[in-house]
Amino acid sequence: MKTILRSRAAISSQVAGALIAVAMAAGAPARAGGESALSDIVVTATRIATPAFDVPASIASLSGEQLRADALGVNFADAAQAVAGLLARNQYNYAQDQQISIRGIGAESTFGVRGVRIYQDGIPQSGPDGQGQISQFNLGSAERVEVLEGPFSALYGNSSGGVIQLFTARGTSPGTVRADIGFASFGAVRAGLDASDAIGGLDYNLDFTHFSWRGFRPHQSARSESFNGKVDYALSRHSALTLLANVLSRPDSNDPQGLTAAEFAANPDQTSATALAFDTRKSLEQQQGGLIYRLGLTARQSLRLMGYYGHRTVLQYLSIPVGAQKPPTSSGGVVDLHRSFGGGDARWTWQGALAGRPLSWVAGASYDTQNERRRGFDNFVGGTLGVEGPLRRDENDIARNIDEYTQATLALTRAWTLTAGVRHSEVRFITEDHFFAGGNGSGAITYTATTPVLGVLYAARPWLHLYASFGQGFRTPLASELAYRPDGLPGLNLALRPSRSNDGEIGAKVRLGRALSADIAAFDTHTNDEIVVLTNAGGRSTYVNAGRTRRSGAQVSVNYGFAPEWRLQVAYTYVDAVFIDAYYTCVAAPCRTPTVLVASGNRLPGVARNDAYAKLSWGGKLGWHASASGQYLGAIAVDATNTGHAGAYPVFNVSGGYGTRFKAQRLELFLRLDNVLDRRYVGAVIVGQANGEYFEPAPGFNVFAGFTVALR
Numbered sequence: 102m103k104t105i106l107r108s109r110a111a112i113s114s115q116v117a118g119a120l121i122a123v124a125m126a127a128g129a130p131a132r133a134g135g136e137s138a139l140s141d142i143v144v145t146a147t148r149i150a151t152p153a154f155d156v157p158a159s160i161a162s163l164s165g166e167q168l169r170a171d172a173l174g175v176n177f178a179d180a181a182q183a184v185a186g187l188l189a190r191n192q193y194n195y196a197q198d199q200q201i202s203i204r205g206i207g208a209e210s211t212f213g214v215r216g217v218r219i220y221q222d223g224i225p226q227s228g229p230d231g232q233g234q235i236s237q238f239n240l241g242s243a244e245r246v247e248v249l250e251g252p253f254s255a256l257y258g259n260s261s262g263g264v265i266q267l268f269t270a271r272g273t274s275p276g277t278v279r280a281d282i283g284f285a286s287f288g289a290v291r292a293g294l295d296a297s298d299a300i301g302g303l304d305y306n307l308d309f310t311h312f313s314w315r316g317f318r319p320h321q322s323a324r325s326e327s328f329n330g331k332v333d334y335a336l337s338r339h340s341a342l343t344l345l346a347n348v349l350s351r352p353d354s355n356d357p358q359g360l361t362a363a364e365f366a367a368n369p370d371q372t373s374a375t376a377l378a379f380d381t382r383k384s385l386e387q388q389q390g391g392l393i394y395r396l397g398l399t400a401r402q403s404l405r406l407m408g409y410y411g412h413r414t415v416l417q418y419l420s421i422p423v424g425a426q427k428p429p430t431s432s433g434g435v436v437d438l439h440r441s442f443g444g445g446d447a448r449w450t451w452q453g454a455l456a457g458r459p460l461s462w463v464a465g466a467s468y469d470t471q472n473e474r475r476r477g478f479d480n481f482v483g484g485t486l487g488v489e490g491p492l493r494r495d496e497n498d499i500a501r502n503i504d505e506y507t508q509a510t511l512a513l514t515r516a517w518t519l520t521a522g523v524r525h526s527e528v529r530f531i532t533e534d535h536f537f538a539g540g541n542g543s544g545a546i547t548y549t550a551t552t553p554v555l556g557v558l559y560a561a562r563p564w565l566h567l568y569a570s571f572g573q574g575f576r577t578p579l580a581s582e583l584a585y586r587p588d589g590l591p592g593l594n595l596a597l598r599p600s601r602s603n604d605g606e607i608g609a610k611v612r613l614g615r616a617l618s619a620d621i622a623a624f625d626t627h628t629n630d631e632i633v634v635l636t637n638a639g640g641r642s643t644y645v646n647a648g649r650t651r652r653s654g655a656q657v658s659v660n661y662g663f664a665p666e667w668r669l670q671v672a673y674t675y676v677d678a679v680f681i682d683a684y685y686t687c688v689a690a691p692c693r694t695p696t697v698l699v700a701s702g703n704r705l706p707g708v709a710r711n712d713a714y715a716k717l718s719w720g721g722k723l724g725w726h727a728s729a730s731g732q733y734l735g736a737i738a739v740d741a742t743n744t745g746h747a748g749a750y751p752v753f754n755v756s757g758g759y760g761t762r763f764k765a766q767r768l769e770l771f772l773r774l775d776n777v778l779d780r781r782y783v784g785a786v787i788v789g790q791a792n793g794e795y796f797e798p799a800p801g802f803n804v805f806a807g808f809t810v811a812l813r
Contacts, residue, residue: 144247145266147256147520148463148508149450154612157520157556157568159186159250159622161658165243165270171728171756171771173283173291173805174240175312175325177267182714182732185620185656185672186250187263192785192797193316195323196356196383196417198234200707200785203250203263204624205652205678208707209633209788211642216576218257220266222331222345224391224409228442229469229502229528230579231260237349237387239329241281241293242308244270251606251624252572255552258467258504258526260576262602262626269331269345272297272304275813283807287800288315288322291807302335316357317800319372320381323354339397345409349387356381358420359787359794362745369781369798375420379434379480380487383417401453410443423481425638426493430591432641433493434480444469459512470501473580496542498580499531508554516560520570523553528577530593532584537591544593546583550575550601566610574602578632582644587635589691598646602628618660625653631680633741636690637791643690647741648682650705670716678705686741688791699741706788711735711749722769727757737786739795747796750782767811775803 144153144160153160161184168180178199181189188208190200202208207216219226219233227233238246249264257264276298283291290313297306313324328348335341358373358381375381389411396404421434448465475498479490508522527549534542556570577599586594608622628650635645654676661669680703685695704710713733720726731753739745758771776799784799 145268147249147253147510148448149452149461149510151510154566154610155518155558156253157518157558157570157608158253159606159608159620159624159656161185161187161248161250161620163246163248165240165245166722168240168243168246171758171773173285173289173312174281174293175291175310177235177238177240177246177265180240180246181248182730183658183670183672183716184248185658185674186622186624187248187265188674188709188712188734190785191799193799194321194356194358194785194797195236195325195351195354196381197797198236201235201265202707203248203254204626204654204656204674205676205705205708206262206626208678208705210707211787211789215579216260216262218254218261218264220264221347222267222269222343222391223393223407223446224345224389225444225469227260228471228580229259229500230530231576232579232581235265236325236351236385237327237347237389238267239269239308239310239327239347241295241310241327242269242306242329242331244268251622252554252570252574252604253520253522253556255554255572255574255604256506256508256522256524258506258524258552259502259528259550261574262576269329270297270306271331271333272299272306274299274304277811277813279809279811281807281809283805285314285805286803287317289313289805303332305332306330316355317803318357318370318798320355320376321357321372323351325349325351325354341395343391343393343395345389345391345393347387347389347411349385351383351385354383354385356383359790360796360798361793362796364794365783365796365798369796373420373794375422378486379418379420381418381420383415385413385415387411387413401451403450405448405450406445407447408443408445411441413440413442414438415440418480418487421480423486425641426479426481428589430589431493432477433490435478435489437476437478439474440471442469442471455511458514460509462507462509464507466503466505468501468503471499473498492536495534495536497531497533497535498584499533500528500580502526502528518558518560520556520558521554523551525549525551526575530577530580530583532593534591542591542593544595546593546595548575548577548599550599564611564613567608568610569605569607571603571605574604576600576602576632578644581642582632585641585643587643587645587687587690587692594644597632597644598630600628600630600632600646602626616662619658621655621657623655625651627651627681633684634686634789635695636687636692637789638688638690641690642789643692645684645686645695647680647684647699650678650680650682652676652678652705652708666720668718670714670718672712672714674712676708676710676712678708679703680705680741697742703741703743704738706738706740706743707786709735709737709749721760723760723762725757725759727755729753729755737783739786740789745793745795747783747786750780752780752782752799753777765813767809767813769809769811771807773805775805776801778802 178189178191279295293310295308332344358376391409415438417436446467477494506524534540554572558568611619630646631650633647656674659671683701716730718728756773760769779802785797
C-alpha cells in the first residue's frame with residue numbers, strides 16, 4: 102500500500118477531484134445510490150447479490166446487449182475494451198485462445214488464460230491448476246459478464262488475480278425466438294438462433310451459434326459451433342433447480358503462427374513458413390453439464406449445491422523442428438489430449454443482524470478435479486511433415502483441489518461497512534508416466550495456502566462511496582509448467598514453488614442518477630517467487646521462480662449520459678509492471694547454467710503501461726443509432742530481457758444501424774466498420790518465443806454487417 106500512497110497519490114487525487122467536481126455540478130440525487138439503471142447494477146462476484154456501488158472492490162458488468170450490439174458476438178475480447186484494468190486481446194487465431202490479463206496479471210500466458218479465474222453460470226472454466234479457456238463463452242445467450250479485480254479475487258482460490266464470470270439469461274414470458282446473421286470481411290459468417298420462454302415454474306434459454314471465416318492471412322481459416330442451454334425449475338416456494346449444458350466444436354482451426362519483427366514489417370498479412378510446412382492446426386471439442394440446487398432453509402438461511410462434469414479433447418499439430426524431436430525425452434510435435442473434469446461446491450448463506458446491524462455471512466467448500474490423458478507423437482513420417490508419427494509421450498496428468506472459504510459483510514454504522522473473508526486451498530498434482538521404462542517421468546506434489554481479504558467502504562455522500570481493501574493471493578505452477586525439468590531429464594520440475602502476492606487497492610465510486618457513473622482505483626500488487634520462463638526452445642518450455650515483481654497503477658472508468666440519447670464511455674488503465682529482483686535466464690534448452698541477465702526494473706512482458714478506450718453513442722434500440730470508438734494501447738515488451746517490443750497504436754471503429762418493431766416482431770439492421778484508418782498493428786504478443794515469432798497481426802480495415810429478427 103505504501104507504493105500506492107506514494108507513487109499514485111497525485112494521479113488518484115487529480116482524477117477523483119475531477120469526478121467529484123462533475124458530480125457536484127450535475128447535482129446529487131435525493132438518496133443513496135440514485136434511482137437509475139446505472140446505480141442499481143447488482144453483481145454477485147462477492148457471492149451475495151449486492152449493488153456494485155456498495156462493494157469495496159473494482160467490479161464491472163457488461164450486459165448481454167453490450168456484448169452483442171453491432172458486434173460479431175463471438176469473441177469476448179472484442180467487447181472487453183470498455184472495462185478498465187482488463188486487457189483482452191483477440192489473436193485472430195482460432196487455434197489459440199484469446200489473451201486475457203487483469204492489471205498485468207496473466208499477460209505472460211502463451212496459450213489459454215492463467216492467473217485469472219474463469220466461470221460460466223457459477224461453474225469453473227479454470228482447472229485446479231488455474232489455467233482456463235474463454236473460447237466456450239456463448240455470448241448469444243449471455244445476460245451479463247462480471248469482472249472482479251483486486252484483492253477480493255483471492256476468495257476464488259488458486260490463480261485468482263482477477264475473476265471473469267459469464268451468466269446466461271433466464272427465459273421470460275412471453276417467449277422470444279431470435280435469429281441473427283452477419284457477414285464480414287475475410288469470408289466471416291456468423292449465424293445464431295436463440296429461444297427462451299417462461300411457463301409456470303419453468304423457464305429456459307437455448308442458443309446455437311455458428312461462426313466461420315477464411316482469415317486475412319494464408320492458413321488462417323476456422324469454424325466453430327457453440328450451444329448453450331439453461332433451464333430453471335421452481336420445485337417449490339423455497340427450492341429451485343438449474344440445469345446447464347454447454348457444447349463447443351472447433352474442428353481443424355488452422356494456425357498461421359506469429360511473425361518476427363522483420364516479417365511483420367515487410368508484410369503483416371503473411372504466414373509463418375514453418376506453419377505452412379508443418380500444416381499447423383488444432384481441433385477442439387468440449388461438452389459440459391452442470392446442476393445447481395437452491396434451498397431456502399429459513400427466512401434468513403439458504404443452501405446452494407452445485408455439481409458439474411465435462412470432457413475436452415484437443416488434437417494439435419505444432420511446428421517443432423524435426424531435429425528438436427530427436428532426444429529421447431522429446432514429446433514430439435503432435436499433442437493428443439483427452440481431459441475429463443468435474444467437481445462441486447456447497448455453500449451456506451445467512452443474512453440477518455448482529456447487535457442490530459445488518460450482517461451477511463457465507464461459508465462453503467469446493468472440490469475440483471481433472472484427469473488428462475496426454476499423448477505426444479512426432480509430427481513427421483520420413484520426409485512428410487504435419488502428419489502423426491511414432492508415439493513419444495504417454496501419461497496421465499491429474500490435478501485436484503479442495504478449498505474451504507468463508508466471508509462476511511457487516512454494516513458497522515450507516516456510513517461504514519466492513520467485508521472480510523478467508524480461503525484455504527490445497528492443490529495436488531500427480532503425473533503417471535506410461536511411456537518411460539519404470540515410469541521415471543512420474544511424480545506428485547501438493548501445495549497449500551491460506552488467503553485472507555479485508556475491505557472497508559465509507560459512504561461519504563449518498564452519491565460518493567470510498568473504499569480500501571487488502572488481500573493475499575497465490576498461484577501454483579500450471580501442470581504444463583511442472584512438466585519439464587530445466588536439466589532436460591525426465592520427471593516433474595518439483596523445485597518450482599508457487600508465487601505469493603500482497604494486493605492492495607483504494608478507490609472511489611460516484612453514482613448520479615441516470616447521468617453519471619464513475620469509478621477510480623489505485624492498486625499495488627507485490628509478488629514473491631514469480632513464475633517465469635527459463636527456456637523456450639524446440640517446443641519445450643521450462644520455468645523457474647524469479648524473485649519479486651511489482652504491478653502498480655491506477656484506473657478510471659466513466660459512463661456519462663450528457664444529453665438525451667447521447668452517452669460517453671471512457672476507460673483508462675495505467676500499469677507499471679516490473680521485475681524488482683534481477684535474475685538470469687537461458688536462450689536455449691537444456692539449460693544447466695543460466696547466463697542471460699534480466700535486470701531489475703525490466704518491464705514484465707505482455708503488459709502495456711497505458712490502455713485508453715472511449716466510445717460515443719447516440720440513439721436507442723429502436724430507430725436510428727450510431728457510435729464511434731477508439732482504443733490506444735501502449736508498447737509491450739515481448740520478453741523478460743526487453744530486447745523487443747510490439748509498438749503502441751491507436752485504432753478506431755464506427756457503427757450504426759436501425760431498429761423497428763412490427764406488433765410482435767422486432768427487426769434490427771446494422772453496419773460496423775473496424776480499423777477505419779487501416780492501421781496495421783500487433784493484435785497479440787506471443788511472449789518469450791525463442792525463434793522471435795512474437796507478433797500476431799491484427800487485420801486492416803474490415804466490415805461487418807447483419808440483421809436480427811426477434812419474434813415474441
